Amino acid sequence: MRYDYLIVGAGFAGCVLAERLASQVDKKVLIVEKRSHIGGNAYDEYDENGILVHRYGPHIFHTNSKRVFEYLSQFTEWQFYEHKVLAKLGTELYPIPINRITLNKLYNLRLGSDLEVQQYLENVRDKRESISNSEDIIVDRVGTDLFNKFFKDFTMKQWGVEPKDLSPSVCGRIPVRTNEDCRYFTDRYQFMPRDGYTPMFQKMISNKNIELALNTDYKTILTDTKFNRLIYTGPVDYFFDYLHGILPYRSIRFEFENLERTHYQPVGQINHVESTIEFTRVAEYKFLTAQIASSTTISREYAQKVGEPFYPIPSNESRSIFHKYKKEISKLKNISFCGRLAEYQYYNMDQVVANSLLKFECLVK
Ligand SMILES: Cc1cc2nc3c(=O)[nH]c(=O)nc-3n(C[C@H](O)[C@H](O)[C@H](O)COP(=O)(O)OP(=O)(O)OC[C@H]3O[C@@H](n4cnc5c(N)ncnc54)[C@H](O)[C@@H]3O)c2cc1C
Incomplete structure (x- = not known):
């Protein structure tokens, strides 16, 4: 043959x-x-407790491309899902990307409009003449305190190097919002394959x-x-x-845990932004898949140098x-x-x- x-x-x-x-x-x-x-890294399967999990970390489908969405729609039905992420700082949870709610809660402010947030950020930002790394881009947008709280240690854990040693594109891809939009993505199409990614690949x-x-x-x-x-x-x-x-890659070790309760956390993903917590984020799959079950499965992510190649x-x-x-x-x-x-x-x-x-x-x- x-x-x-x-x-x-x-x-x-x-x-x-x-x-x-x-x-x-x-x-x-x-x-x-x-x-x-x-399915590559988008592979999903039911774990031993009957919960649909993504074996290589949470994969959220989002796109602005009608062509891509229509192409994949030949192989799957969809389930509407808008991803929400909270950052855990101390005992409190804050919306990520940083938005008006994040600022008001963190600093006990009463910023009431986009304009007021813009003015606030204008006052706290630390303007950089040139943007050559991930520290520059964030400090230039939101100033040192927000950088230290939400980006510095988290990036260090995720990438194993300081933000000042990473290209601006790494931290720069996370927006800063002046409104109260708590969605992680704002793309036109935000859906998950209704029966999971693996059946979609099988059909393809x-x-x-x-x-x-x-x-x-x-x-x-x-x-x-x-x-x-x-x-x-x-x-x-x-x-x-x-x-x-x-070629160097950043890898991740995933630690899955099933818990005998309907939910573990309030949203699909919590970023642990402090250096005292070893893992970077916790995903809870039932939010992503809309599965109804009496138990729930989460994964904790530990970024590491060795292992499967994930992030260039x-x-x-x-x-x-x-x-x-x-x-x-x-x-x-x-x-x-x-x-x-x-x-x-x-x-x-x-x-x-x-x-x-x-x-x-x-x-x-
Ligand atoms: C932790 C994590 C979370 C992510 N979350 C999202 C998300 O939320 N939303 C999103 O849009 N994207 C996300 N992505 C990106 C997404 O995983 C990739 O865009 C997508 O998987 C890329 O598809 P690919 O076919 O290029 O690579 P892969 O999915 O990696 O497929 C490549 C395949 O080649 C196989 N292969 C490699 N070498 C050989 C060999 N020698 N012989 C035979 N086979 C081989 C591998 O086993 C693998 O199955 C995430 C990525 C990671 C790592």
């Missing part, structure tokens, strides 16, 4: 491309996945043109498998046998290593690199879907 495409990885990038190639242009596809399941790749090999590292089958083109969604440095060095670390050093791999990629024919590991770029799920749809169009042009 000769396949038209060998696709490495059964996450969003691999499954979208397999689905398009099989259903739209009748290509024969083999997907090879080293884990024991499909249930096509007679698609074969799936789980528990298989692609390198172990390369010599015995005949194919015309390769689509690679795994780590780019591994593909080249670390020729130019290892945006630094000058990693950029320079990735640049060398990009040069190697440009020398290859009939091999495409797609997704967050192959492109060494933090993407949300909707971005990976959008990029994969574009990649499909390029492949069949």
Whole structure:
């Protein structure tokens, strides 16, 4: 059997491309996945207590792209869900992103309008001449006290380095609001797959043109498998046998716990922003999935250096290593690199879907 495409990885990038190639242009596809399941980091399953959990941390779907939403809607029904996050400081909980409610509660103020919040922030901000790191961008927006309370220790725990040693994009992607909007995201489409992510992936790749090999590292089958083109969604440095060095990632250890009560916390996610608490955040899955059950499951996240590659670390050093791999990629024919590991770029799920749809169009042009 000769396949038209060998696709490495059964996450969003691999499954979208397999689905398009099989259903739209009748290509024969083999997907090879080293884990024991499909879905990549968006994989979900019922735990031993019957609660639907996300094994690689809470995945909230949100997008402004009608195209992405309509594409995925072929494979799932949706359940409306707007994510809310609170930060725990001392014994109190505050809305994140910082908004008018956060400021009024924290400083015992009575800011009543967007304009009053703007004026308040204008007074407390510590204007920086140039923004070259994550400390600059936050201090410039909200001043030192809010930076110290909500960002400094949390970022240090999450990334293992101080905000001043991280690119402005890391902390800068969290907005500061002048209104009372407590939603974490403001995208046009905010829904969760009604029956979970895994059934959605199953539907995507249930096509007679698609074969799936789980528990298989692609390198172990390369010599015995005949194919015309390769689509690679795994780590780019591994593909080249670390020729130019290892690309650094931040990883996470998840500690799951089931509790005999209907709920554990008031919202789907609580960020523990203080250095005295070792974990960074606690997710409670029933908020995300709208499941009704007598017990509840939470996960605590401990950020760490080693383990599954999760977040690319945006630094000058990693950029320079990735640049060398990009040069190697440009020398290859009939091999495409797609997704967050192959492109060494933090993407949300909707971005990976959008990029994969574009990649499909390029492949069949
Ligand atoms: C903790 C965490 C929380 C997140 N939360 C959100 C969120 O709330 N909302 C959101 O939009 N996005 C979120 N994301 C991002 C989301 O996970 C990614 O956008 C998405 O999973 C990327 O899909 P992908 O196919 O590129 O990569 P992946 O999902 O990582 O899929 C790549 C697949 O390739 C496989 N693979 C790797 N190497 C090999 C090999 N050698 N042989 C065979 N297979 C291989 C891997 O096992 C994996 O299954 C989160 C990410 C993390 C880490």
